Amino acid sequence: xxxxxxxxxxxxxxxxxxxxxxxxxxxxxxxxxxxxxxxxxxxxxxxxxxxxxxxxxxxxxxxxxxxxxxxxxxxxxxxxxxxxxxxxxxxxxxxxxxxxxxxxxxxxxxxxxxxxxxxxxxxxxxxxxxxxxxxxxxxxxxxxxxxxxxxxxxxxxxxxxxxxxxxxxxxxxxxxxxxxxxxxxxxxxxxxxxxxxxxxxxxxxxxxxxxxxxxxxxxxxxxxxxxxxxxxxxxxxxxxxxxxxxxxxxxxxxxxxxxxxxxxxxxxxxxxxxxxxxxx
Numbered sequence: 001x002x003x004x005x006x007x008x009x010x011x012x013x014x015x016x017x018x019x020x021x022x023x024x025x026x027x028x029x030x031x032x033x034x035x036x037x038x039x040x041x042x043x044x045x046x047x048x049x050x051x052x053x054x055x056x057x058x059x060x061x062x063x064x065x066x067x068x069x070x071x072x073x074x075x076x077x078x079x080x081x082x083x084x085x086x087x088x089x090x091x092x093x094x095x096x097x098x099x100x101x102x103x104x105x106x107x108x109x110x111x112x113x114x115x116x117x118x119x120x121x122x123x124x125x126x127x128x129x130x131x132x133x134x135x136x137x138x139x140x141x142x143x144x145x146x147x148x149x150x151x152x153x154x155x156x157x158x159x160x161x162x163x164x165x166x167x168x169x170x171x172x173x174x175x176x177x178x179x180x181x182x183x184x185x186x187x188x189x190x191x192x193x194x195x196x197x198x199x200x201x202x203x204x205x206x207x208x209x210x211x212x213x214x215x216x217x218x219x220x221x222x223x224x225x226x227x228x229x230x231x232x233x234x235x236x237x238x239x240x241x242x243x244x245x246x247x248x249x250x251x252x253x254x255x256x257x258x259x260x261x262x263x264x265x266x267x268x269x270x271x272x273x274x275x276x277x278x279x280x
Contacts, residue, residue: 004057005116005153005175008109009049010133011042011062011077013070014126038073041121043188044181048151049119050081051186056153059083061112065093065105074213075203079195080188085213086112092218092228097235098127102135103227104218109140111221116175117158122147122182130180137178145173149184 016035038046049060062077064070065088074085088108096104109115118140120133130146137144145151149168151160158173163182173179202209218228226232253261 004059005052006114007049007052007058007060007117007119008112008115009042009045009060009062009077009082009119010105010121010136011046011064011073012039012121012124013037013064013066013073014039014124017125036069036072038076039121039124039126041123041125041181041183043121044183044185045119045121046077046080046082047186047188048148048179048181049117050189052117052119052153053081058116061086061115063105063108063112064088065101065108068215071213071215075199076191078202078212079191079199081192081195083212087213087215088217088221089215090218090228092225095230095233096228097233098129098131098135099234100228100232102132102139103232104221104223105132105136106139107218107221107223108216109136111216116177118142118176118178120178120180122180133178133180140176140178142176142178143173144178144180145171146180147182148179149182151179 013036016037017040018035046062049062052058053060060082061084062074062082063086064074068087068089070089071085071087074082074087077085086108088104093100093104109118118136120136122133123130124132134144134146145158145160145162147163148160149163151158153159156175158175158177158179159170160173160179161168161170163184202212218225224232253264256264
């Protein structure tokens with residue numbers, strides 16, 4: 001593979017975990033109001049994609065699905081060193097479950113072109129299902145390596161170490177292949193000054209930016225509308241509700257011996273009741 005690998009990395013914009021996110025009347029997250037961020041798990045996939053490009057040559061294309069503001073994470077990916085970005089954005093994708101999402105992304109990948117490796121994050125913070133990557137591999141009829149925490153390329157094959165119960169497993173996969181990257185992989189490196197400056201300049205020239213980031217719709221990728229969005233989602237959320245604000249009180253105990261601190265903590269809490277109950 002003299003010209004290097006054609007690398008795709010799947011990224012998603014999710015509500016900022018450090019900010020409050022409200023709910024719509026139908027129980028879905030109010031994404032329009034919520035602060036946004038790149039899915040933390042996808043940062044490891046992005047690092048894997050950029051590392052592969054750096055070590056073995058090739059190009060990296062970032063693909064995302066979401067509302068128009070999701071272009072922000074593609075700009076972030078460009079600043080880190082990604083070559084191209086594609087955003088699948090269509091109102092008819094609203095309320096997609098993992099099945100509908102995997103189908104829409106499958107059609108998007110077919111539209112974008114040929115590839116050798118697809119990197120996905122392990123899961124997303126707004127869903128936590130870890131299903132889209134494997135479902136995508138099945139639709140594309142690809143071998144898949146899940147929970148990958150490290151890998152190398154030898155003789156054109158991907159040698160991956162994946163996490164399993166009680167240890168790890170080493171597998172060899174011949175491209176094209178899909179790999180989901182665990183959060184025990186190397187963290188995403190900082191943006192380079194050159195990359196950040198480049199994106200800043202592109203944002204000032206929309207006609208130039210369009211050469212690097214393309215927004216497409218379900219019609220562009222030839223997707224069956226009945227298999228997208230709420231129509232194509234067999235998963236039904238019966239009820240969603242806010243359970244209250246996260247928080248509480250905290251008391252600091254310091255400046256005394258260990259024995260005194262332990263006695264103080266037990267006396268000023270319910271621990272004493274539990275201990276007495278255990279003796280009776």
